[in-house]
Amino acid sequence: MRDLPPLSSLRAFEAAARHLSFKRAADELAVTPTAVSHQIRQLEDWLDTLLFERRVRRVVLTPAGQSLYPALREGFDALLRGVDALRKPPERAALTLSATVAFTSKWLVPRVAAFRAACPGLDLSLHASDDPMDLRAGGVDLAIRYGRGVYPGLHSELLLQxxxxxxxxxxxxxxxxxxxxxxxxxxxxxxxxxxxxxxxxxxxxxxxxxxxxxxxxxxxxxxxxxxxxxxxxxxxxxxxxxxxxxxxxxxxxxxxxxxxxxxFAYHVVHLESARNAERIAAVRRWLLAEAKSFPxxxxxxxxxxxxxxx
Missing domain, CATH: 3.40.190.10 (Periplasmic binding protein-like II)
Known part of the structure; x- marks a missing residue:
């Protein structure tokens, strides 16, 4: 038997460390912020060390928390890959692409027919939001970010200036x-x-x-x-x-x-170790080809x- 703390407390810590927010972690886990705080307290008691500094309206990882977070993140990513490998694949491949509201309506939507012709076996879901989506949280496979092009932890390619x-x-x-x-x-x-x-x-x-x-x-x-x-x-x-x-x-x-x-510039971004790598590559190639032909x-x-x- 591995001597590990409760999985629920590890999940709560990983989500809170990723968001640096108990509230956002609670939203992701569909529990209350109080429940997240309780789970993290339980983990800190189990480890006999503080993982967060509780400050006014925000939390900050302690050195111990900074040390624990990468290992947990990689562990949960590995678990997810293992579970995904056993799931029954959908009848059709699908991918979710996130972009700003304006770029989605003015640039992506008019090109939907071209996408279907270029990728006939792939269903594309467009997610329009001016809030950058956390690609690690799941739900979004690929994103188009508008800014200066500095996106740590993400593979980034220039789409349009x-x-x-x-x-x-x-x-x-x-x-x-x-x-x-x-x-x-x-x-x-x-x-x-x-x-x-x-x-x-x-x-x-x-x-x-x-x-x-x-x-x-x-x-x-x-x-x-x-x-x-x-x-x-x-x-x-x-x-x-x-x-x-x-x-x-x-x-x-x-x-x-x-x-x-x-x-600013539009960049296509995705996780370095992204799931659905073949689908992401296909959509990325289509986006770059469209941008190349765009004036x-x-x-x-x-x-x-x-x-x-x-």
Whole structure:
């Protein structure tokens, strides 16, 4: 008999250490935070050592906790692989891909037919969320992350580099930066604003013009809503050229002038030792092929209408 503490206490510790939160661990295990705390206390008593420092509104792993967590994580991963190997495989292979709400609706959904043609034996489930999903928690096999490209513990490949520029309906008749004062500026709320976040103040600074909102502003919580408002002619949006490429190509939107601002990048990420490796490889190849055929930037408008464009 192996002299081990109760499995329930080990599960509670592994989940709490992974999330650094008793509440999130409780949500994952479908128990109360009090139950998680009790299980971890039981484990600490069994080991006669503290595993967490309880601080105001957060917990931090002690050196002992930091030492125990990797071994438990690897052990549970090995258990999961063993159990998965014995499960009856589904009739059709399936994979869940997570991405932001805007990228899912504007880039992935229009390409579903192309995916079915490229991977006819694989069912794809799209998970749209602006909260990055924990791939270790299960439920999501592959993700497209939008940011600076630093994703520790994950295999990452560049999918698309983003750029931002003013776009609007051609019905507005916007021809020059001076016309911006005649229409509302459309924007969405970034989850985090930093010095290099593409915002209207940064665009005006790059264009060498004072930041003015004499036409007013319309603010949206979702990026795709600001794009739809621009298509409807409600104002001028500072939009991702990746997300509006189809509308620029069809003429539903125009990019009347520059400059363009660097955005962040879309990366395809998955666990280094991911389950469903063959399925992940197939979807990754399809995504990279789609990105390769995707225009790196929208067709530029006439140079005389784009002062300040690099």
């Amino acid at each position: 983003d750029r931002f520029a003013p776009v609007c309906s051609p019905r507005l008749g916007v021809r020059a930066p001076a016309d911006l004062g005649k229409h509302p500026l459309l924007r969405f709320e970034w989850r985090r604003v930093e010095d290099d976040t593409p915002t209207w103040p940064r665009w005006f600074a790059a264009a060498g013009r004072p930041y003015k909102t004499s036409g007013g502003e319309l603010v949206f919580s979702d990026e795709s809503h600001s794009i739809q408002a621009a298509i409807a002619g409600h104002g001028v949006a500072l939009a991702s050229l990746v997300l509006v490429a189809e509308e620029l190509a069809s003429g539903a939107l125009v990019q009347p002038f520059g400059p363009e601002l660097d955005g 790196s930037r929208a067709s530029p408008p006439p140079s005389r209408k784009r002062p300040g464009t690099s």
